[in-house]
Amino acid sequence: MGKQIYKMTVNGQVKEVMAEPRELLIYVLREKLDLTGPHVGCETSHCGACTVEMNGMSVKSCTVFAAQADGAEITTIEGLGDPDGLHVLQEAFKEHHGLQCGYCTPGMITRAHRLLQENPNPTEVEVRMGIAGNLCRCTGYQNIVKSILAAAAQINAAKEAAE
Amino acid sequence: MNDLTPPTREERSAKLKGLGTSRKRVEDARFTQGKGNYVDDIKLPGMLHGDFVRSPYGHARIKSVNIDAAMALPGVIAVLQAKDLEPLSLHWMPTLAGDKQMVLADGKVLFQGQEVAFVVAEDRYIAADAVELVEVEYEELPVVVDPFKALAPDAPVLREDLEAGADGAHGPRRHHNHIFLWEEGDKAATEQVIDSAEVVAEEMICYQRVHPCPLETCGSVASMDKVNGKLTLYGTFQAPHVVRTVASLLSGIEEHNIRVVSPDIGGGFGNKVGVYPGYVCSIVASIVTGRPVKFIEDRMDNLMTTAFARDYWMKGRISATKDGKITALHAHVTADHGAFDACADPTKFPAGFFHICTGSYDIPVAYCGVDGVYTNKAPGGVAYRCSFRVTEAAYFIERMIEVLAMELNMDAAELRRINFIKKDQFPYHSALGWEYDSGDYHTAWDKALEAVDYAGLRKEQAARVEAFKRGETRKLLGIGLCHFTEIVGAGPVKNCDILGMGMFDSCEIRIHPTGSAIARLGTISQGQGHATTFAQILATEIGIPADSITIEEGDTDTAPYGLGTYGSRSTPVAGAATAMAGRKIRAKAQMIAAYLLEVHDDDVEFDVDRFVVKGAPERFKTMAEIAYASYNQAIPGVEPGLEAVSYYDPPNMTYPFGAYVCVMEIDVDTGTHEVRQFYALDDCGTRINPMVIEGQVHGGLTEALAIAMGQEIAYDEMGNVKTGTLMDFFLPTAVETPHYTTDFTETPSPHHPIGAKGVGESPNVGGVPAFSNAVHDAFRAFGLRQSNMPHDHWRIWKIANDLGLHD
Amino acid sequence: MIPAAFEYHRPSDVAGALSLLSTHGDDARVLAGGHSLIPMMKLRMASVEHLVDLQDVAELKGISVADGHVTLGAMVTQHSLIESAELAEAAPIVREAALQIADPQVRYMGTVGGNVANGDPGNDMPGLMQCLDARFTLQGPNGSREVAARAYYEAAYFTARADDEILTQISFAVPVGGYAYEKQKRKVGDYATAACGVVLAKEGALCTSASVAMTNLADVPVWSEAAGAALVGTDCGPEAVKTAVAAAVADIDPAEDNRGPVAFKRHVAGIIIGRAISRAWSRA
CATH class of the missing domain: 3.30.43.10 (Uridine Diphospho-n-acetylenolpyruvylglucosamine Reductase, domain 2)
Known part of the structure; x- marks a missing residue:
């Protein structure tokens, strides 16, 4: 099967890409759409560096074929925050030293973003379980967990203030 | 002028965000937005992709290679073999350890995964398909994966390229699979003391083969511009300048025509120090095709072929008086180096700094000998988050201490305490030839034991053992102790070099007219936060806010020559260069300030961010004013501009140390464990950024946890790698990782300009023995002396089973 | 790759x-x-x-609990199993097991049908479905048929499903009584070193029915009829549990792998089975 045109909504914009069905979503995003935030780490769906959001789910984009993503709605790390400022999670990771080499960070934050959508007020154990699909080799997770809990508190406080 | 009160000295100092400040990292805005720039993010016009045909066998002769079907696949540009590289003399390459290594298999393969042919294609998909189409006919040869069996008289000859009986790079070889015997200390005297000692403990301790496994694998992008003769090489290099020199020596391209760039690196941990066949092949392929060529390892390539660490079999004998005073230490190591000796050590140290193995203890006489051995395993031998072979040494001594404590029937904390080098003994000359710069071990030890209520823990443990014996619980409690001394910051040029390059490092500073600055260094961050912390060193030295200082590393066209980042050498060496370059800036600034203030040079003094007239602090020139003046005023006897460069050759290594306690619950029936408490006290001398230090400690401890409790590169008897993916190669998730408590004492290095010692690797060096000792300690009451890592579930279960605890 | x-x-x-x-x-x-x-x-x-x-096949995505029966479409994800309130009410053991599978990302994509269909001995749902005595619906060119989970698995990756059939649905009676799915693994994301699902019912002080099934302890999931039988009529006290564990361990045939040798696996299996029974009993 030769190349096909696949259409997906990525970070709110409709994109068309030419790809073979077997091409992996991570490479489509990185090489065809120049979204190099998500990374390739293990290639067997263990490390989560390639995590993006697809149709409201956190997925490991190294284990999704381009063809499967046809018609999907996708958010990558590039879709968080805006040109003028960082997203609350991004800010919290910076504030609490939740990253070192930065390689796992886009996948980690993208996953944390989804986690907080589903569980806006997680306990530490729930955060640890919630990011168990994302490996980090640098931080020992302690400050990542701290960052996510801080972001959750901040988001909740902002919500309360708005109500 | 306005009527605001001028800022106080403290306020001016705080504004600098200099030494001791938990300054937030400047790298993070970029990384958190996914705007890092790692090697696989590089996309050049016309770029091709390379992929390897790899050996499925551990040892085999290559009978034939047929590339016709691969070449016929549309989109395949070239398939390189050893014979294509031979005319360029690139089919073999020198290793950092004085050996040589095949770039592409030359007649035979010596380990599973070895590079046989390099396919170059239009994209990664075509390259992968073409790899499948290359037909290689192998004749299997006998495989040796055990270093002791490799030294048997009738063991198969692995390295047919080496002349039998000829000396190696480190002296005589006594067997066809022997690489070197390296010795330090007084063997005869050591043996004499041990043979007549009151108490002797003897043990064989294995530190298994592991792998640094950074989340980003290794890779390179080579781009040869044939018209102007310039080669640009991007890659995951922990030592970009050395790579440039090696690339020049290998390729014959003049060094000024090679630009090596280390972009952001997704973790290194020692994996990215060496030069790998993939880098060489991407360069050759770019030269051959005239197009940029990218090579990125996949995870199996990474785990199976690059940069293993450890694989040391350490036989120890330690002697003491009846009351526990250590009298001698004897160590012999059988070191499995794999198929090629590619250890990343300073040239004169084929076993790295293993002779730091007397640890934190005042041991009057010692000997260590290390035999390097070839086997059918991947080459490597890197310093995985440690200075060269220091983790092995620390693990060895900290296990030997525990074994000796059992032999003496003594508390292991007390045994350590009575043998520590005392504060007033520094600088301390060890029996194996090191000069320890500074330390205060007793203070750190007491603080640690008090923090965890050591006496209380021992009481709880004893009660637990009794309850276990009564059948009331199936869980045991282990208290893992470790007091480690590291040796980092390689190193003095007089005895440390890599491929002949002295292990100095460098910093070059330019102050801009408006008082901000850029500093470039010969090192390269892989997550350590250099852009943040080096600016802090400089802020304190030159009085310009860290926020106004850009730090740049990794581009050999712009950065001064340096030996790179590994072995915790960045702070001890490049950090010192930064301070020294800063002092040169300050010296010139002083002359400018004196001129502007119309006083003699000696009549002004530095005060945080300015020079003031002595005794008249209202008369001053800020560094910003001085910088401006340096560019716009003709100052007699002073060159315009404000720049400095420093190449720093450290007079000695630095010796960080620490006291760790791990409290672990062990389920005797399932072999599972839970770390209930981990306390880590680190003394890394002067603390530059406490936040960054704490982060380094968390990360290093987690790597130590992985190594102690599950990580292993395991081979079967056929030479197959059993742990080639992250399903089986253990990297803990947030769920398996415990919470850590960090603490510190601060004993500055007397020879470092700012007293800093380095910290990135301490937690791995000290963490592994702490976790492992906790496992051993849990079973001490039942007589366990030694059980090799990794302490995964079945091996812990086996300890209990062998001790009869399941009966 | x-x-x-x-x-x-x-x-x-x-x-x-x-x-x-x-x-x-x-x-x-x-x-x-x-x-x-x-x-x-x-x-x-x-x-x-x-x-x-199969992602667009909507008819395979439902969860229903009706008339004492649970029906799961093959394309229901592990994540949906975990999130379903009615399933948590009707068969909480499914949620307990699903939470121990892989990691959050994999559970969003991984489906119950995929997990049971391909015969991978490492998968958790086959053992669970044998424990629950589930029935699998297979649709093929000649219509559909049902196969009991306990009869579906022949060998590793060999099942009763023909190449031209699709496993479309899983159904089982709402279990009564206590339950537990106990799993030992090296880390999140790993397959089981040993895992065991137990459901049992209690009347008065005695066990009236029990089902015990195990994961990754043979090349197929193992439902131990003898283990269940050993519990029925007892108070699930230490002696009864010991007898049941011995019966269950007699039915397994684990293979050595990186998780450990056979003797270790047999021993740990016994511990895990015992814990699963005790926990299920405490909930009965």
């Missing part, structure tokens, strides 16, 4: 999927969540010429 090329199909109903399977025979494979199949394809250990992606 790059998979070989394949033709991709995305039918919108079961009939369409079956027709593709008929056309392409054993060159075709069905794709559910893909988290077993895709890594195997990337490692080139599985070769697939025609990939039939």
Whole structure:
């Protein structure tokens, strides 16, 4: 099967890409759409560096074929925050030293973003379980967990203030 | 002028965000937005992709290679073999350890995964398909994966390229699979003391083969511009300048025509120090095709072929008086180096700094000998988050201490305490030839034991053992102790070099007219936060806010020559260069300030961010004013501009140390464990950024946890790698990782300009023995002396089973 | 790690999927969540010429609890199993087991049908479904048939499903009494070193029915009839548990792998089975 045109909504914009069905979503995003935030780490769906959001789910984009993503709605790390400022999670990771080499960070934050959508007020154990699909080799997770809990508190406080 | 009160000295100092400040990292805005720039993010016009045909066998002769079907696949540009590289003399390459290594298999393969042919294609998909189409006919040869069996008289000859009986790079070889015997200390005297000692403990301790496994694998992008003769090489290099020199020596391209760039690196941990066949092949392929060529390892390539660490079999004998005073230490190591000796050590140290193995203890006489051995395993031998072979040494001594404590029937904390080098003994000359710069071990030890209520823990443990014996619980409690001394910051040029390059490092500073600055260094961050912390060193030295200082590393066209980042050498060496370059800036600034203030040079003094007239602090020139003046005023006897460069050759290594306690619950029936408490006290001398230090400690401890409790590169008897993916190669998730408590004492290095010692690797060096000792300690009451890592579930279960605890 | 090329199909109903399977025979494979199949394809250990992606087949995505029966469409994800309130009410053991599978990302994609269908001995749902005495619906060119979970598995990756059939639905009676799914693994994301599902009912002080099934302790899931029988009529006290564990361990046949040798696995299996029984009893 030769190349096909696949259409997906990525970070709110409709994109068309030419790809073979077997091409992996991570490479489509990185090489065809120049979204190099998500990374390739293990290639067997263990490390989560390639995590993006697809149709409201956190997925490991190294284990999704381009063809499967046809018609999907996708958010990558590039879709968080805006040109003028960082997203609350991004800010919290910076504030609490939740990253070192930065390689796992886009996948980690993208996953944390989804986690907080589903569980806006997680306990530490729930955060640890919630990011168990994302490996980090640098931080020992302690400050990542701290960052996510801080972001959750901040988001909740902002919500309360708005109500 | 306005009527605001001028800022106080403290306020001016705080504004600098200099030494001791938990300054937030400047790298993070970029990384958190996914705007890092790692090697696989590089996309050049016309770029091709390379992929390897790899050996499925551990040892085999290559009978034939047929590339016709691969070449016929549309989109395949070239398939390189050893014979294509031979005319360029690139089919073999020198290793950092004085050996040589095949770039592409030359007649035979010596380990599973070895590079046989390099396919170059239009994209990664075509390259992968073409790899499948290359037909290689192998004749299997006998495989040796055990270093002791490799030294048997009738063991198969692995390295047919080496002349039998000829000396190696480190002296005589006594067997066809022997690489070197390296010795330090007084063997005869050591043996004499041990043979007549009151108490002797003897043990064989294995530190298994592991792998640094950074989340980003290794890779390179080579781009040869044939018209102007310039080669640009991007890659995951922990030592970009050395790579440039090696690339020049290998390729014959003049060094000024090679630009090596280390972009952001997704973790290194020692994996990215060496030069790998993939880098060489991407360069050759770019030269051959005239197009940029990218090579990125996949995870199996990474785990199976690059940069293993450890694989040391350490036989120890330690002697003491009846009351526990250590009298001698004897160590012999059988070191499995794999198929090629590619250890990343300073040239004169084929076993790295293993002779730091007397640890934190005042041991009057010692000997260590290390035999390097070839086997059918991947080459490597890197310093995985440690200075060269220091983790092995620390693990060895900290296990030997525990074994000796059992032999003496003594508390292991007390045994350590009575043998520590005392504060007033520094600088301390060890029996194996090191000069320890500074330390205060007793203070750190007491603080640690008090923090965890050591006496209380021992009481709880004893009660637990009794309850276990009564059948009331199936869980045991282990208290893992470790007091480690590291040796980092390689190193003095007089005895440390890599491929002949002295292990100095460098910093070059330019102050801009408006008082901000850029500093470039010969090192390269892989997550350590250099852009943040080096600016802090400089802020304190030159009085310009860290926020106004850009730090740049990794581009050999712009950065001064340096030996790179590994072995915790960045702070001890490049950090010192930064301070020294800063002092040169300050010296010139002083002359400018004196001129502007119309006083003699000696009549002004530095005060945080300015020079003031002595005794008249209202008369001053800020560094910003001085910088401006340096560019716009003709100052007699002073060159315009404000720049400095420093190449720093450290007079000695630095010796960080620490006291760790791990409290672990062990389920005797399932072999599972839970770390209930981990306390880590680190003394890394002067603390530059406490936040960054704490982060380094968390990360290093987690790597130590992985190594102690599950990580292993395991081979079967056929030479197959059993742990080639992250399903089986253990990297803990947030769920398996415990919470850590960090603490510190601060004993500055007397020879470092700012007293800093380095910290990135301490937690791995000290963490592994702490976790492992906790496992051993849990079973001490039942007589366990030694059980090799990794302490995964079945091996812990086996300890209990062998001790009869399941009966 | 790059998979070989394949033709991709995305039918919108079961009939369409079956027709593709008929056309392409054993060159075709069905794709559910893909988290077993895709890594195997990337490692080139599985070769697939025609990939039939079931993501658009809406009829396979429902969870229903009615008339004392639970019915799960094959494409229901592990995540949906965990999130379903009615399932948590009716059969909480399913949620407990699903939470121990892989990691959050994999659970969003991984489906219950994919987990039970392919016969991977490491998967948790087959053992669980044997514990629950579930029935699998297989649809093929000649209509549909039902196979008991306890009769479905023949050997590793060999099942009662024919190449031209699709496992479309799983159903089981709402379990009564206590339950537990106990799993020992090396880390999150790993397969079981040993795992065991137990459901049992209690009347007065005695056990009236019990079902015990195990995961990754043989090349197929193991339902131990003898273990269940050993518990019925007892108070599930230490002696009864010991007898049941011995019976269950007699039925397993674990293989050595990186998780450990056979003796270790047999011993740990016994511990895990015992814990599962005790926990289930405490909930009965």
